[in-house]
Amino acid sequence: MxxxxxxxxxxxxxxxxxxxxxxxxxxxxxxxxxxxxxxxxxxxxxxxxxxxxxxxxxxxxxxxxxxxxxxxxxxxxxxxxxxxxxxxxxxxxxxxxxxxxxxxxxxxxxxxxxxxxxPLAVLTASEPVIYGRFGYGAATYHVNAEIDTARVRLTVPPGTDDVRLRYAAPADVLDACEELYARAVPSRPGMVARLPGWERLLLLDPESARDGASPLQCVMAERDGEFVGFARFRVKPAWEAAGPKGTVVLEDMEAVDPAAHAAVWRFLFGIDLTSTLTARRRPVDEPWQYMASDVRRCRLTLRDSLYVRLVDVGAALESRTYQAPVDVVFEVEDAFCPWNSGRWRLSGDAKGAVCSRTGDAADLVLSVRELGAAYLGGVSLASLAEAGRVRELRGGALGEASLGFGGVVAPWLPHGF
Structure with missing residues (x-):
């Protein structure tokens, strides 16, 4: 075109x-x-x-x-x-x-x-209002937190005390951190396999971007001689008449299991001379929230993150699995990429899926934007229907599709691009 x-x-x-x-x-x-x-x-x-x-x-x-x-x-x-x-x-x-x-x-x-x-195009939007007209739907969200660590405590799971932490120069352990990240990528929708050269971006540390905080620091979590987690962070010192009130600024972290996750977060909560932990772009279902003694003092805010656009509806829907059996005909509206418009039958379950053109009667009517929003399992088709953006023509089809499209863990994009 x-x-x-x-x-x-x-x-x-x-x-x-x-x-x-x-x-x-x-x-x-x-x-x-x-x-x-x-x-x-x-x-x-x-x-x-x-x-x-x-x-x-x-x-x-x-x-x-x-x-x-x-x-x-x-x-x-x-x-x-x-x-x-x-x-x-x-x-x-x-x-x-x-x-x-x-x-x-x-x-x-x-x-x-x-x-x-x-089959897919994805982006992060500086202005979300722009990209809906091109068929992109907000498919993942993340949590920002400003935690009062002077008042909030963590209840950690068994095995946390078996994890040991040590400081390391970020550049010296970059390969180990990237290996931990790569292990996590297949486990959560929305994550991207980092391309060669991206590791340099993770260590960019211009003083102009620190807002008075320290250079980038890193701790590595170890158990039985194996790396099981890491955190990259900064510390922003501050003082008042009553004493220190510094802030820990979390930039990035990964952990392979609940004990390692808890050990890293407990460390961040307990850094000397600080009383606030600021975390940005964290998963909406990250478990530390359920270990916190007072979630209200964590000041959680939700923000849109990854926008998804199905470029090839059939190939995209066939590329993922479905947590419950689904057999539904979508009437897809896509004015910007008209090759997607029309009826598609999706049949799938946890083992795989088939999606192809059909002349059968439609069960659900929606635009490609709604398919993009629901694609990674973090946005419910039923919620979109409540907003007037999905129309059910066959009774029961909406519930079937909503359940099938859902996921065990929330989709998450760890960093922008």
């Missing part, structure tokens, strides 16, 4: 040349406020950029729009790693708003993803 630049045919969409990448990146930074990055940050991000999957909108020699895609593998319910385009670096210069540039880049991207034979 073509682009949507009829309003200004002087604008050209194409992949930036190697000698244009710095200008492409400068345009992206300007659109997000114009704050310059260090050479280290720029180098690390450009190192993981896939130029052949990038798009630039050029007005003459000036790059006035940017978009990119990472070649991710996304964990879906059932544990499969499904090819997904990680849409990133989307921007349009303020001088070129409302001229069809964004729509044209979205059109080009989804056509490209389809040509690569990838």
């Amino acid at each position: 073509g682009t949507d630049l009829a309003q200004d045919r002087a604008i050209e969409l194409r992949a930036p040349r190697r000698d244009e990448l710095d200008g492409w990146y400068d345009g992206l930074l300007r659109a997000f406020g114009g704050i310059p990055e260090s050479v280290e940050e720029r180098t690390a991000w450009l190192a993981v950029l896939e130029p052949e999957r990038a798009i630039g909108a050029f007005d003459g020699d000036a790059c006035i729009g940017t978009a990119g895609a990472f070649s991710f593998r996304l964990t879906v319910p059932g544990g499969a790693a499904v090819r997904a385009a990680g849409i990133t670096a989307v921007s349009v210069a303020a001088t070129h708003r409302r001229r069809g540039v964004l729509t044209s880049m979205m059109r080009r991207q989804l056509d490209d993803v389809r040509s690569w034979d990838w």
